Amino acid sequence: MRARVLIRPKAGILDPQGVAVERALPALGFAGVANVRVGRLVELEVDDASQLQAMCERLLANPLVEDYEVQLLNGSG
Amino acid sequence: MKFGILQFPGSCDERDALSAARRVGDAVLLWHGECDLRGADAIIVPGGFSYGDYLRAGAIARFSPVMDSVIAFASGGGIVLGICNGFQVLCEARLLPGALLGNLNRRFTFRQVQLQVENADTPFTLTCAAGERLSIPAKHAWGRYYAADETLREIEQGGRVLLRYAPGHNFNGSARDIAGVMNEAGNVFGLMPHPEHAVDPLTGSSDGLKLFESIRLSAEGVRA
Numbered sequence: 001m002r003a004r005v006l007i008r009p010k011a012g013i014l015d016p017q018g019v020a021v022e023r024a025l026p027a028l029g030f031a032g033v034a035n036v037r038v039g040r041l042v043e044l045e046v047d048d049a050s051q052l053q054a055m056c057e058r059l060l061a062n063p064l065v066e067d068y069e070v071q072l073l074n075g076s077g
Numbered sequence: 078m079k080f081g082i083l084q085f086p087g088s089c090d091e092r093d094a095l096s097a098a099r100r101v102g103d104a105v106l107l108w109h110g111e112c113d114l115r116g117a118d119a120i121i122v123p124g125g126f127s128y129g130d131y132l133r134a135g136a137i138a139r140f141s142p143v144m145d146s147v148i149a150f151a152s153g154g155g156i157v158l159g160i161c162n163g164f165q166v167l168c169e170a171r172l173l174p175g176a177l178l179g180n181l182n183r184r185f186t187f188r189q190v191q192l193q194v195e196n197a198d199t200p201f202t203l204t205c206a207a208g209e210r211l212s213i214p215a216k217h218a219w220g221r222y223y224a225a226d227e228t229l230r231e232i233e234q235g236g237r238v239l240l241r242y243a244p245g246h247n248f249n250g251s252a253r254d255i256a257g258v259m260n261e262a263g264n265v266f267g268l269m270p271h272p273e274h275a276v277d278p279l280t281g282s283s284d285g286l287k288l289f290e291s292i293r294l295s296a297e298g299v300r301a
Contacts, residue, residue, distance in 0.1 A: 009178075013178070013223065014181070014250075016179055016180070016181055016182075016183045017179065017183065020183055059132070059136060059137075059140070060132070062133055062136070062169070062176055064175070064176045064223075064224075064225075065176045065178060065223060
């Protein structure tokens with residue numbers, strides 16, 4: 001099964017990358033951009049989707065500072 | 078007294094840590110794939126970019142075979158010092174509270190920093206005086222110390238913030254100017270600046286040697 005894990009900085013934690021992107025966009029003429037957060041995307045194929053949460057907790061994310069969200073995709077993807 | 082210095086693929090400061098440790102005692106390198114700590118009395122987890130810092134700094138090194146031995150060693154009261162990437166590894170291993178985030182300035186930054194000794198009554202700082210300033214270089218991109226407010230309260234009240242960046246020196250944006258933090262049991266300590274690069278007046282400062290000397294005295298005291 002294919003899965004996608006979205007990892008982002010926890011709310012309330014300052015994200016300097018997000019701030020940099022937020023400042024860069026108006027310089028290119030894109031107005032009205034706010035609250036940009038830059039995270040990480042992990043795509044993987046797993047035999048047992050029930051292990052995904054444990055994978056996130058132990059390795060893929062650091063739950064102290066990051067939130068994660070698991071999305072299951074169709075096998076054909 | 079023997080220091081054991083870990084070496085991961087991507088470590089780059091293990092040789093300097095070895096030289097620094099040898100100024101005060103005996104020292105050996107310990108390859109990450111081995112579990113034998115070879116009779117070391119204190120362990121140093123050195124700086125660098127273990128496993129390329131893939132995913133997060135320290136996240137993969139934390140699961141190295143040698144880390145199982147280090148965790149057992151620390152649980153038994155053994156002295157463990159983590160420097161820079163080593164600090165990140167110890168946080169990932171949950172031997173130390175909190176995490177290291179990207180510098181607020183978003184850049185890899187190298188500068189000599191002034192550190193203030195907050196607690197000199199520990200195995201890592203006993204040759205220092207409380208309030209003393211140490212001049213030690215720092216060089217990293219992921220050194221912004223972060224912990225939840227409750228954790229920050231706990232470590233501050235417990236005297237576990239051993240070193241703080243002096244005013245004007247907190248370039249990475251660390252919470253409460255924290256440069257180095259100790260575990261609750263008082264035998265594991267991590268800091269972002271590099272004491273192993275400050276061991277000879279020839280290169281600007283020998284203040285870092287005080288941490289190595291403190292560890293030597295503590296380790297020998299425990300054994301005596």
